[in-house]
Amino acid sequence: MSMINYASREINCKIVYYGPGLGGKTTNLEYVYEKVAPNTRGKLVSLATETERTLFFDFLPVDLGTIRGFKTRFHLYTVPGQVYYNASRKLILKGVDGVVFVADSQVERLDANIEAMHNLYDNLAEYGLDPRELPFVIQYNKRDLPNIAPVSELEANLNPTHVPSFEAVGTRGIGVFDTLKEASKQVIKSLS
């Protein structure tokens, strides 16, 4: 639910990184923060526990600059992945314009991925949102690890609607910007 502020000529869009705990959502945002030009990004806000697990959310605003007279900005959020933080996850989805689902490619995390995807569908439904009608991208992260499931298996389990998906190694930045680029383009298209 982006807001167009004709008074200040601003458009802000909200993209939420969703997925199971320790899947690499925060790592995605940290990489974006490191690599985009400092003048295009704001402060990276992290509400994390002492052990650096996301407690509430991470937040990073990225400016596209002034497009046809409108200052256009993406607000990137992560949610806490651990199952018991569902109340917080739901709050962050409020007003979402696009979702990036960061899946953990390791074989033993398949059930956690599926559970997180079900949880995403449930939480979107509570806001009256249908994931099939929302800008949506899936990222298969941790492709550098030895015990990973083949992409075909992940696709079969997590991507029945065939939304665009990307393989990634978040810690090295591989696939991070491809994912963000696709999600942000889908969001822009949805507004025009």
Place this chain on the structure above:
Amino acid sequence: MMQRAASWSFSADDAQRINRLLQDFLHGSSARCALLVDRTGQLITTAGEQPDFDSTAFASLAAADFSANDQLASMIGEQEFSSLFHQGEKESMYLADVAKRVILVVLFDDRATLGMIRIKVKNLVGELTEVFREVFDRAATAPAQPLATAWADAAEDEIDRLFGSR
């Protein structure tokens, strides 16, 4: 691809009316600064002293603060906490709900008293609620126009430039 215009928009006229209300409030309450933030964490406007902090980050945290407190309210059987007060040594914050979609954040120091802020905020919230109800009613009956294709094309080019070759 689905077509989905923005859910609401905010005109220069709306901004002017709101700014006048905020200025009157600041004048009457001796508060330093007032911010309006929508419930999704986006800053709508500020009035008074320009904040010397990152107001974008501030807006996202204020919305999260309010949302978390909403959930706490419902857990103890309350419909909502319509206002929140955070007291600091020198600076304090008072947050209040406006029409269930917007949060008014007032920053004040020891030149203002909490009692006065409370009373003035109550009046201001009533006035702002009227304006925002009009904005939202307008959005409900005539949804915001989709942005021009030219804007989308230009934005996509910029996305390629910013996120492209990495």
